[in-house]
């Protein structure tokens with residue numbers, strides 16, 4: 257009998273041609289005074305047609321491109337970005353990653369994402385600087401205590417690390433919190449996810465971009481999509497852009513705050529509202545905080561960057577907006593809250609403030625999957641907390657694009673849930689940014 | 691900080707108000723007759739326009755009345771405020787093009 261090797265499922269993986277970063281390549285390049293590093297990705301001219309067009313060069317779009325090539329051998333793909341890579345929310349977020357969600361659907365999805373983060377630097381050969389320093393949610397009232405216990409148990413039933421922390425231990429871990437009896441926001445305890453933490457946002461975008469490019473994906477910056485074209489039968493035919501028309505049978509909208517604007521180009525209405533979300537960074541100080549601290553009650557959260565700055569996020573701006581700047585009342589509330597929580601910071605100066613436009617769904621859960629238009633796919637509605645979702649979002653969305661069916665982990669997050677009444681209400685886990 | 695002209699009280703600071711989202715969404719006359727799709731359309735689907743947006747505001751820390759505003763969601767300029775039940779004003783945008791009332 258002739259021996260035949262078993263057929264390989266899905267064929268051979270695509271080749272990834274890139275200059276690997278390692279201690280050896282660092283030494284080699286040091287000898288030539290670092291003048292011979294190759295660019296991390298090409299800047300190609302758009303081709304007339306692709307198999308898949310991804311609109312939006314943020315983390316989610318770039319991750320989708322990476323996994324399309326890596327897991328599904330589809331690399332005739334263009335990522336079209338109207339500005340620069342990661343210049344949207346990916347480069348504006350406060351980089352908290354965690355998987356402490358209440359409902360099973362969210363827990364399964366965000367936990368997958370955290371697991372992908374844990375090996376992402378190796379997968380991409382790019383240091384995303386994941387720092388699992390722990391994430392502490394503060395409880396200021398009996399209600400919050402009950403809720404924290406419920407969430408801790410729900411998470412543990414889903415196999416996700418979660419601890420309830422007593423008031424004394426919260427103060428031990430976060431010594432600068434106001435734990436006095438007259439504190440404006442009394443401290444009752446905390447909910448801790450030790451595997452939560454922060455990662456470097458730009459590195460996530462750049463690492464996915466470099467890998468996708470090495471698989472052959474065209475990343476095209478300064479290319480705004482201005483129209484979505486459909487053929488006579490209504491199917492997707494391609495897009496119009498500021499750099500000309502490009503054909504593709506599949507178009508994926510991964511445009512965060514602009515999801516509704518792009519969907520409207522294909523005649524689709526979405527349950528999304530776009531709001532500014534702001535963040536602030538203080539002047540650098542000595543190490544004072546080695547976990548991420550979040551208070552949902554007073555709408556503020558804070559972590560300390562490697563440079564020593566306090567990175568602070570706040571609540572959503574109150575009205576809808578596409579102007580990428582935040583309003584002052586929100587900053588005032590945020591500063592008032594942070595000073596009450598950490599009296600020691602009252603004289604810190606703020607260095608920078610900015611806003612991103614986030615896309616909010618009524619249930620604070622994303623929309624990811626197919627649309628009523630054949631060939632059009634949507635990945636949006638990540639609102640205030642999609643950075644942590646970046647790898648799993650790309651992983652699952654690539655599956656949907658390749659196979660034209662939802663990935664089991666993201667199937668519940670379809671657009672039909674709004675008419676089917678199957679909302680996944682995560683407003684408690686996601687109502688505040690991060 | 692926005693200065694919002696409450697049709698009852700006059701100009702007041704943004705912090706006195708709450709924004710109630712898209713205006714002029716009529717509640718269906720006979721909800722029971724609607725399909726799930728149509729009901730979801732009414733409950734959840736929004737225009738989320740970039741540019742001129744007709745929206746509801748509430749003077750929460752003032753007269754506590756609801757009213758409507760025609761506001762630009764990019765520049766934040768408030769072109770007009772008007773009372774509930776009044777027809778939305780026609781507003782000329784920056785480009786000089788007159789944009790329809792209930793756009």
Ligand SMILES: Cc1cc2nc3c(=O)[nH]c(=O)nc-3n(C[C@H](O)[C@H](O)[C@H](O)COP(=O)(O)OP(=O)(O)OC[C@H]3O[C@@H](n4cnc5c(N)ncnc54)[C@H](O)[C@@H]3O)c2cc1C
Nearest residue numbers: 312314315316338344345346349352481612642643644690
């Ligand atoms: C201040 C702030 C703090 C946050 N903090 C956290 C946090 O701590 N943790 C967390 O998990 N999440 C956080 N988020 C949310 C998170 O940033 C987003 O959910 C996530 O980055 C979305 O990624 P994305 O790739 O979908 O979007 P983006 O990075 O915004 O990418 C979308 C891209 O689409 C492009 N685009 C839009 N329209 C077009 C067009 N017509 N043609 C071509 N390109 C177009 C945009 O230029 C943009 O680059 C925060 C957000 C903000 C604003």
Ligand SMILES: [Zn+2]
Nearest residue numbers: 696699749753
């Ligand atoms: Zn008033």
